[in-house]
Amino acid sequence: METSELLKKVRQIEIKTRGLSRNIFAGQYHSAFKGRGxxxxxxxxxxxxxxxxxxxxxxxxxxxxxxxxxxxxEREMTVMLLIDVSGSLDFGTHQQTKRDIVTEMAATLAFSAIQNNDKIGVIFFTNKIEKFIPPKKGKKHILYIIRELIDFQPTNTHTDMAMALKFLTNAIKKRCTAFLISDFLDIYDYDNALTIANRKHDLIALQVYDQLETELPAVGLIKMLDAETGDETWIDSSSKAVRERYHRYYQKQLMEVAQAFTKSRVDNVSINTNEDYVKALLTLFHKRNYMR
Structure with missing residues (x-):
């Protein structure tokens, strides 16, 4: 992305997400996460x-x-954003891709943290740690994070959340609030890593998905590309059996992810690319306030 285009995009994200964090999340964020330290x-x-x-x-x-x-x-808290930047996040059938939603959510949470006098840091991961931004305060630090959210280019396309969670527990010694943001299309077992990370830190999972991932449209032959492996395959979406098999497969994945969250006692919310992520986050914050 060219410098002028990047700066324009950073400014757009800053204006939108800073306003959201100030006008909508101001009290909700503080009450949902205060007292964790x-x-x-x-x-x-x-x-x-x-x-x-x-x-x-x-x-x-x-x-x-x-x-x-x-x-x-404690007057200040450390907030970490664990952001999945693997290939599957580039998928989206509406106006925004999953990566676009992740970028806006992460920026909104970052501004909310700074307004609450918290430090904010970021871990970009695929099946390796792509980039670690240590937690700091200040507007300059926030703008740097937003710039990286928009323009960061990972070297790998696969996903390994267990590795990212282990890195978090080793890198951040003091208890923090950590947001794990991903589509959770990880083929590796990360249940134990979730449990261990949530014991040391206050871990919250934000799952982003697209409607087409849940229901296959009947439009005939479709070339399917696995964004993480690069594998391609043709399927006949006009077949009801194929569509049902596809739907069952995705529902099985959802159930396994939900079971992992339940087992590890991780607060979580699922966000569709065509839905309002603000409403979803507020629902999560209200739930945490109620359960406190």
Missing amino acids: MAFSEVREYQFGDDIRDIDWNVTARYNKPFVKVFEE
Whole structure:
């Protein structure tokens, strides 16, 4: 992408996503993710209504009456965006590809993090770590992230989420909030990596998909290209049996992904390329607030 075109695109994304994060996500983001990092402050005597899980048993034993630990919210949080940049994200049958949606969502979350005084970092991955942007603050850092979101060109096309999650747990020592953004069309087993990452960090999965991936239209012979392997095959979409088999295959994939999220207790939401991702994210934020 030429420099002038890139700068124009960066500006467009900045205006749209910064406005969304300021006007829509301002309170929702903070309330959904605040308190995930808590620092011990002091102890005080137990009061009616205090959570018994906060009792400091050492101090209680010393003074022979109950004391509870008082925590205060850490002023800043680290937010990591784990972004799948494999070949399958270039697919899209509507006005936007899956990659376009990922770019806008990631930029919106990045601006929300900065407005909440959080650090923001990014891990671009395929079946290897393509690029690691360490977490920082500031508008210059945000614009750099948006520029990379728009113009980054991966060297590989395959996907390995387990590898990316392991990198996160090793690279970010302190507990963070991490958004894993992908279409989750990964053939490798990543269940254990999800569980381990979610134990150390607050992991949220954002799954992006396109409607054509769920239902094959009856339009005759179609050449299908696997964007990650480059394999091509012709299928007869006019055959009802072929369409049903295709649909069952995708539904099986969806079920396996949902089971992985349930097993690892990872909060998640699925977003269609022809739907409003803002509404989907707000639904997720509301759910987290309700469950807190």
